[in-house]
Structure formats: C-alpha cells, structure tokens
Amino acid sequence: MTDAAELRRRTAELLAAHPPAGTDRLDFLKARFDAGLAWVHYPEGLGGLGAPRSLQAVVDAELEAAGAPDNDPRRIGIGLGMAAPTILQYGTEEQKRRFLRPLWTGEEVWCQLFSEPGAGSDLAALGTRAVRESGGDWVVDGQKVWTSSAHVARWAILIARTDPDVPKHRGITYFVCDMTDPGVEVRPLRQITGEAEFNEVFLTGVRIPDAHRLGEVGDGWRVAQTTLNNERVAIGGMRLPREGGMIGPAARTWRERPELRTHDLHQRLLKLWVEAEVSRLTAERLRQQLVAGQPGPEGAGMKLAFARLNQEISGLEVELLGEEGLLYDDWTMRRPEHVDFTGREAGYRYLRSKGNSIEGGTTEVLLNIVAERVLGLPTEPRTDKDVAWKDLTR
DSSP: OOOOOHHHHHHHHHHHHOGGGGGHHHHHHHHHHHHOSSSSSSSSTTBEEEEEOOGGGHHHHHHHHHTTOOOTTTTHHHHHIIIHHHHHHHOHHHHHHHHHHHHHHTTOOOEEEEEBBSSSSSSGHHHHHEEOOTTTTTTEEEEESSSSSTOOSSSSEEEESSSSTTTTTTTTEEEEEEEESSEEEEEEEEOOOOOOEEEEEEEEEEEGGGGGEEEEEEHHHHHHHHHHHHHHHHHHTTOOTTOOTTTHHHHHHHHOOOOGHHHHHHHHHHHHHHHHHHHHHHHHHHHGGGGGOOOTTTHHHHHHHHHHHHHHHHHHHHHGGGOOOOOOOOOOOOSSSOOOSSSOOOOHHHHHHHGGGTTOOOOOOOHHHIIISSSOOOOOTTTTTTTTGSSSSS
C-alpha cells in the first residue's frame, strides 16, 4: 500500500534525479508522469501508482516547495478534467497509453465537441452524423459550437449520431477526433468581452478510425455522462484558497478603497463572502468524496453555485466602483488559451461571468439534474423519450 511516506520518498528521488532548476520543464513533467506522480490515483504506467486520490496533495506540496514546474492546468483543463477520466474509464489500453501522457504534460491540448446550434441544453438531440464505411473508418459531418480551446487543440472528444432510427439517447457514439485532420474548420466566436476564447467547429467529411472510438457503438450518451459529471466538478469544485476566485478582488477593493463603502454594500459583501467560503469548503468535501469513486450529480449543484456567485460578486464589485466600474481596458479581438477572471478589471469579470450560467451545462438543465437525481423529485414529462431521432420535430 502506497502511503504518504512512500510518496515523499518517491518525490525526493524524482527531485534528486531531475533538479527543477537544471531540468527542462517538459523533461521534468515527463519524468514526473513516468514516476507515477502525475495523478497518483491512476494505475501504474499511466501516470499514477494506484494510490488514494487524497494523497495527491502530499506530492503537490513537496514539488511546490522545491520550485518544480506544473503542467499549466488552466491551459489544459479540458484534457485534465474531462478527456482524461473518460479515457481512463472507457478507453482501450492502447488508447490510454497513447493519449494520457502527452495530455497531462500539456504537449497536446484537448477540446470538447459536444454542443451544437440546435442541441445545446438538449444535447441528446445532436445532429452531427458519423457514418461507418466498409473499411471500418467513420466519416463525420456536422457543426459544433461554444468550443473552448479549439483554436489551439490537437485532439477533441466528440459525440456524433451513428443511428438515427432509435431514440435520441441511444443512437450516439463517442469518438476522439484529430483537430488537424482535413475537413476540420475552426472559426472564432467573438464574445461580449471582445475576446474569442470560444469557437464554432465545422466537420466536413472528417475521417475517424474506429480505433479512436471510446466505448461501444451507440453507447456514447453513457460515456458522455462521465465527461459531463467530471466537467461540472472541474468547474464548480476547483481547489481555491480563502478569498480565491471572484470574491478576492471584490474584498481587496473594499479594504483598499474606504471612500467607496456604504452600509448596504457592506452587508451585501459580507453575505457573498460567507457564501463564497461555504462554497469553497463544500467543493473541498466534494473532492474528498471523489476518493470513493466517480463524480455523481452533486457536481451539478456546485456548478450552479459557482455561476450564481460569480455573477452576483462581479455585479457588486462594479457597483462598488461606481463610474470606475464602467471602464473597460481593452476590446481587442484576441483568442486566449484560457480564461483569466482575476487578472483583468471589474468590467471584464462582470461581462465574462454572464457565460458561467451557460458553459458546463445551463442553469436550467442543472436545476433539473439536482431536482431529479439529487432530491429525487418527479421527472418532467418527456414525450420524445421513445421516438426515433429521425422522427423528431426540429
């Protein structure tokens, strides 16, 4: 059994063999993965040691104290939080060994090809088609939207309709798509912030080998649930220090600018500070629950809290700043590799937080998930549940 002492010993050996100050960053990350210290709860040979997930903090603390480089998790968050656990659960041994190492080291960035113009909240209604040819390859045609990091991604997790003659949830298959293949076109979607971190992706005759299918043919909806549950935990359950996230800049402004204070704003800030701290501690408890297994629907509740708090806190910060809160530093069209909520001014945070109630599952859909799967309330009537996808009104 691998315990904390054993992990400290292995970490010390890694640091001795690859001193961070004199080792190339990528070489160090590769060595860390090969030593099983990337994600210790993964199996041996896949970046882990089969150790309890809770012991990852032991490794991270030792490496941080030694000044070791990290893998820039914000840049590769989709790969780490969504693609990796899905590949681990449903991938073949060959797929795991091909994809997990360069995913974790950041050599290959991933994106998610799920949502479509006509299938966002009702994701199971997606219309992107994958048709299997006699040689075994699949040919994919369709359009995806709201795709973060598509402009820098090498790989994508993709769900497509492979059988239109069965109800919508049963005719979907899950694939890994090479974003550099012919027929993949990425176009920027400029947002209210001026940036284009999202994209729309057009797939025209894209060939995907059957070896890049995850799970069984037609079982893609079940595979996708693993991805979506992990996505919600990654968004709503991220590890933050006290006053991390949106509440930090708002509290800092309050402390540094006493001339802006009013009694009403003070009461509202106190309420949101407490709620942010409760959410942070609840997220910690959720991560501890993951030690016992895969994430469940509880992640939907955390993602709901994340969106609401971000929007309320950013709104309070803009109001606190008064006329200054209306200022916006830069509308330049750019395509960032990740979102930086706290690195820019209050106006940016206010505008960008509007997307929090859409990305990672809309608020309305997540409320249904909490109602049905957490609270056990009756499900909403679904008249299309047993209707073949091709017969649905669109």
